[in-house]
Amino acid sequence: MLRDLTFGQYYPTTSFVHKLDPRTKLLLLIAYITAVFVAGNFYGLAASLLFLLIAVAFSAVPLWSVLKSVKSILFLVLFTFLLNLFFYAKKEGDTTLFWVITKEGLISALFLASRLILLVMGSSVLTLTTTPVSLTDGIESLLKPLSYIKFPVHELALIMSIALRFIPTLAEETDRIIRAQKARGGDFDSGNVFKRLKALIPILIPLLVGAFRRADELGNAMDARCYSGSKNRTKYKKLKFTFRDLIAALFTAALIAGVILLNNGAI
C-alpha cells in the first residue's frame, strides 16, 4: 500500500494533459478551484463540470479513476450535505418539505456537496496526470520568486524529493520489520484499537532508528558529491512552456469568463 505512494495515483500514459508543464497544471488547477468557488449557481457548476469532463477526455485517463477519488471523501461529502440540510437557516417564504427540511435548504446542501465533489475531481486530474517528481519541480519553480525574500525554496524542494525517493525504501523496511516481529510472535491484527496502536511501537522504533542511520549515510553521500546548498547550483531539468500550455490557459480563461457571465445571468 505504502509502496504506491511514490507514483501516487499517477496514471502512466501520454496525453495532451500529461504533456502539459506541471506549472501550467498547478496554476490552472488554482484557476479551476477559483471558478468552482466563484460559481454562484448550478449553471456555473455545470460549466465547471463540462470543463472537467473535457480535461479528462484530453488526459486519456478513464473517467472511472477520476470518480474513484471521490470515494475517499464520500463521508465528508455526506457530512457536509446533511449538515447543510438540517441546519439551513430558514428564511421568510421558504417552502418546507417536511420537519426542518426546506426546498431551499435541500438545494443549498446539494450545491455545496457538488462543489466539493468538483474540487476533488479537479485535483485528482492533476495527480493522475503528473508524477510527484514533476509536481515537485513545478512547485519549486513556482515558488522561486520567494527565494528573494530568503524563503528556502531549494531546500524545501530537496526535502520533498528526498522524501519521495525514500518512501518505497521505508515501505519495504516496514514490511520487513513487520515480518520479523511476527516471526517473534508479534500480533498486529487482534485486540482493540489501543492494543493495536501499542503493537505498532515495536515497528515504529526500529523504523525510526533506521531512518536516522539512513539520513546519516545519505548526508555523507551528498557531501561526497559536492553538495553545498543552493548557491551556484544549476538545474539539469528545465521546465518549458509550450504552445500546448497556451491552449490550456486560454481554455481555462474561457471557463472563468463563462462562470462570471453565468453568475450575472448574462447567458
Add this chain to the structure above:
Amino acid sequence: MQAISFENVSYSYKQADAEYVRNAVDGVTLDIEEGKFIALLGANGSGKSTLAKLINGLLLPVSGEVKVFGKPTVGDDQNGLFEIRRRVGMVFQNPDNQQIASIVEDDIAFGPENIGIDREEIGRRIDRALKVTDMEAFRYSQVSRLSGGQKQRIAIAGALALEPDILILDESTSMLDPKGRKEVMEVARSLNREKGMTVINITHYMDEAAEADEIYLLKEGKLVKSGTPDEVFSDTATIRECGLELPRPAMLAEKLKAAGIISNVKITSKEELAEEICKSLRKN
C-alpha cells in the same frame, strides 16, 4: 604523481563524555600512486571507512596532513575541499542510502548540478556515466525498482558525473549477491584499466583483494602492512593477527606447503597455485 599521500595522519571521533577515545586512524603514513588499483583491508572497526573519509575531506585529520594530488585537505579552504571532493568519487556500502532523486538520470545529475555545470554538459556527462557503467537502459527508471548491483552502478555513475580521478569503494559490494558483486567489480576494473583511474577498494572479500595492485592492511587504526598481494598474503601471521582470512588459493597453498607438497608460499591466485602443483607433480 602521488594521487594520495598521508603524513602521520591521526583521527579520533571525539565524544563529549568519554575521557579517552582510541584513535580511529592512528599515525598513518602512506603514498598511493596515480592509476593504481588498491585494496584496503582490515577487520570491523579497524578504521577503513574513517581513512576513506579522510581522503575526500568528509573528515579532517586531527593531526598530520592528507594530500590529494598535492593539495592538502584543510577546513578553511572550502573551495579547495570541494575540488578535492570532485576529484575523489566515493561509493558507500548500502545501495539504498545513496540516491537523492527518484529517477536515475536526475540522481546522476545531482553532483554536476552541485558544482554548477551547465545543462547540456550535464546531459553529456549522464550519457557517458551510464555508458561506462552499462546502465543506459535504465536512464528513466525509478531508482527504488533497481537491484542492489544496479543501484551501486548508479552510485558509481553519480560519482563519475563529477569526472573524478580517484574512485573509493567503501565495501560497496558487501551487500550484493555474487552477480551484483561481479558487475560492480567489472566496472571498477575497467575504469582503472581503460581510464587510468585510481581505485581504492575497501573490502572483506580476499579474492577481490588478491586482484589489486597493492594492498594496505589496517589494524586498530594503524597501517600494519602494505605491498603487493603476494607480499602481503605470504605474511600469513600478520593476516591472521588482523582478524582476516587468506584468499582461498593462498589458504590451500599454505596447507600444501605444511604437508610438504609444494615449496612456494607466495601464492594468491588459482593460476599460480595450479602451476605450482603441476611443478611439484612433475618433480615427483
